[in-house]
Amino acid sequence: MHTVTISAIQQASPSVKIFRLDDARGAFRYLAGQWIDLYVNIDGKVEVGGYSMTSTPTNQGYLELAIKSSTRHPVTRWLHEHAQVGDSVTISDGQGTFFYQPNMSPRVVLVGAGVGVTPLISIFRYIAASVPQTDATLIYSIPSPDEFLFQTDIEKASQLPNIHHIVTLTQADDNWQGRTGRITADLFLSAGMSDDTLYYLCGPQGMVEDISAVLTSIAVPAERIIYEKWW
Numbered sequence: 167m168h169t170v171t172i173s174a175i176q177q178a179s180p181s182v183k184i185f186r187l188d189d190a191r192g193a194f195r196y197l198a199g200q201w202i203d204l205y206v207n208i209d210g211k212v213e214v215g216g217y218s219m220t221s222t223p224t225n226q227g228y229l230e231l232a233i234k235s236s237t238r239h240p241v242t243r244w245l246h247e248h249a250q251v252g253d254s255v256t257i258s259d260g261q262g263t264f265f266y267q268p269n270m271s272p273r274v275v276l277v278g279a280g281v282g283v284t285p286l287i288s289i290f291r292y293i294a295a296s297v298p299q300t301d302a303t304l305i306y307s308i309p310s311p312d313e314f315l316f317q318t319d320i321e322k323a324s325q326l327p328n329i330h331h332i333v334t335l336t337q338a339d340d341n342w343q344g345r346t347g348r349i350t351a352d353l354f355l356s357a358g359m360s361d362d363t364l365y366y367l368c369g370p371q372g373m374v375e376d377i378s379a380v381l382t383s384i385a386v387p388a389e390r391i392i393y394e395k396w397w
């Protein structure tokens with residue numbers, strides 16, 4: 167367990183805040199794509215919430231979390247409504263089997279919807295920062311333009327020859343000039359595929375199940391599809 171300090175809070179979208187947690191000892195460890203348990207004392211009771219990192223392990227001394235507001239989850243509610251810069255919280259090391267390391271595959275496709283993009287952006291940033299031999303494509307479904315999280319970082323990273331992104335909007339918006347509609351087999355085919363591609367899926371249950379079915383329909387083996395089930 168590690169005690170860390172909230173060093174910055176950013177309103178990233180109408181529903182999502184980004185929290186930067188500084189680790190003064192530098193002892194925290196995680197792999198790109200993993201999640202942590204975060205513990206907070208609320209009214210005399212220790213509560214816990216699980217959150218995916220959005221930062222890359224190549225960043226030393228801090229990590230970032232992007233958390234969507236919720237009035238039902240006590241830790242999430244505390245973070246959105248009461249947390250302040252300078253507060254201390256306790257976290258675990260990185261956990262889970264949803265992660266990427268360079269020896270796993272030279273090509274990944276990261277498929278996310280809404281705030282489900284959080285572990286994917288960690289992998290995306292990690293590859294962009296330190297794994298130039300891996301080709302990565304982020305396919306990101308958003309409900310509205312103002313919920314396009316990490317837009318600046320995504321577009322900047324995509325200037326690298328091995329980094330690509332496709333963003334599609336699911337709800338009508340007259341100001342949106344990009345792709346619209348659901349994620350389909352044609353979209354995957356246009357993104358490029360190979361026999362050694364790994365597909366990472368994260369989002370609401372229905373989305374993950376639908377995308378898995380789409381991938382199966384275009385002959386992607388089940389062992390090459392990796393899920394993050396956070397529902």
